[in-house]
Amino acid sequence: DGGITQSPKYLFRKEGQNVTLSCEQNLNHDAMYWYRQDPGQGLRLIYYSQIVNDFQKGDIAEGYSVSREKKESFPLTVTSAQKNPTAFYLCASSWTPYNEQFFGPGTRLTVL
Amino acid sequence: AQSVTQLDSQVPVFEEAPVELRCNYSSSVSVYLFWYVQYPNQGLQLLLKYLSGSTLVESINGFEAEFNKSQTSFHLRKPSVHISDTAEYFCAVSAPTTNAGGTSYGKLTFGQGTILTVHP
Numbered sequence: 001d002g003g004i005t006q007s008p009k010y011l012f013r014k015e016g017q018n019v020t021l022s023c024e025q026n027l028n029h030d031a032m033y034w035y036r037q038d039p040g041q042g043l044r045l046i047y048y049s050q051i052v053n054d055f056q057k058g059d060i061a062e063g064y065s066v067s068r069e070k071k072e073s074f075p076l077t078v079t080s081a082q083k084n085p086t087a088f089y090l091c092a093s094s095w096t097p098y099n100e101q102f103f104g105p106g107t108r109l110t111v112l
Numbered sequence: 113a114q115s116v117t118q119l120d121s122q123v124p125v126f127e128e129a130p131v132e133l134r135c136n137y138s139s140s141v142s143v144y145l146f147w148y149v150q151y152p153n154q155g156l157q158l159l160l161k162y163l164s165g166s167t168l169v170e171s172i173n174g175f176e177a178e179f180n181k182s183q184t185s186f187h188l189r190k191p192s193v194h195i196s197d198t199a200e201y202f203c204a205v206s207a208p209t210t211n212a213g214g215t216s217y218g219k220l221t222f223g224q225g226t227i228l229t230v231h232p
Contacts (some may be wrong), residue, residue: 003124006155006156015186031219033219037227040121040224041224042202042222042223042224043156043202043222043225045219048219088153090153090155091212092156096218097206097218097220098144098219100146100158101156101158101159101220102158103148103155103156103157104155105153105155106153106155108153110202
């Protein structure tokens with residue numbers, strides 16, 4: 001089955017710790033994205049990558065980092081510099097930037 | 113920069129009633145348009161899309177949207193809703209940008225979402 005997987009589904013971390021969210025796709029898509037979703041604020045783009053070994057900041061990149069070493073993988077690290085990391089995080093991929101995006105099931109991060 | 117406005121943050125409606133979720137975008141040139149649906153604690157699923165051709169596009173579960181270039185709108189409609197349609201709906205747009213390399217379509221910009229609640 002082709003699709004996007006995100007793990008874990010729920011994640012808890014203590015304040016001051018870095019944490020990495022996983023995103024894997026087997027759709028052979030070139031472009032991948034990370035979004036943050038908070039109630040009433042829609043989707044906000046954190047980072048995106050159009051090709052392996054290249055990525056660009058989105059609208060709210062501060063306190064986050066990414067890597068794109070493999071076409072199928074685009075992990076997101078939430079660093080201790082992120083002031084308010086508790087949120088629902090969504091990963092997506094697409095053939096090209098303007099094609100429809102396919103979304104993973106999301107990871108809900110809670111900072112204790 | 114392109115922008116998308118979903119005019120209603122929440123739309124309550126009774127079961128079997130018609131519904132319209134409104135979406136306007138800012139670009140004055142040809143665009144690609146999308147509607148997504150999100151059920152609680154899940155990712156987004158593509159509902160329908162407009163790339164070119166017929167301005168009326170339909171989904172498999174009874175939703176339809178009409179591209180109106182003069183009004184820069186892409187409203188989503190359903191003639192009779194079900195309880196199971198309760199979800200959040202997002203409109204998205206991709207508009208062309210021109211630089212030294214030519215014209216290309218950019219990544220999607222999403223609206224703020226409309227929560228549709230269907231009451232029995």
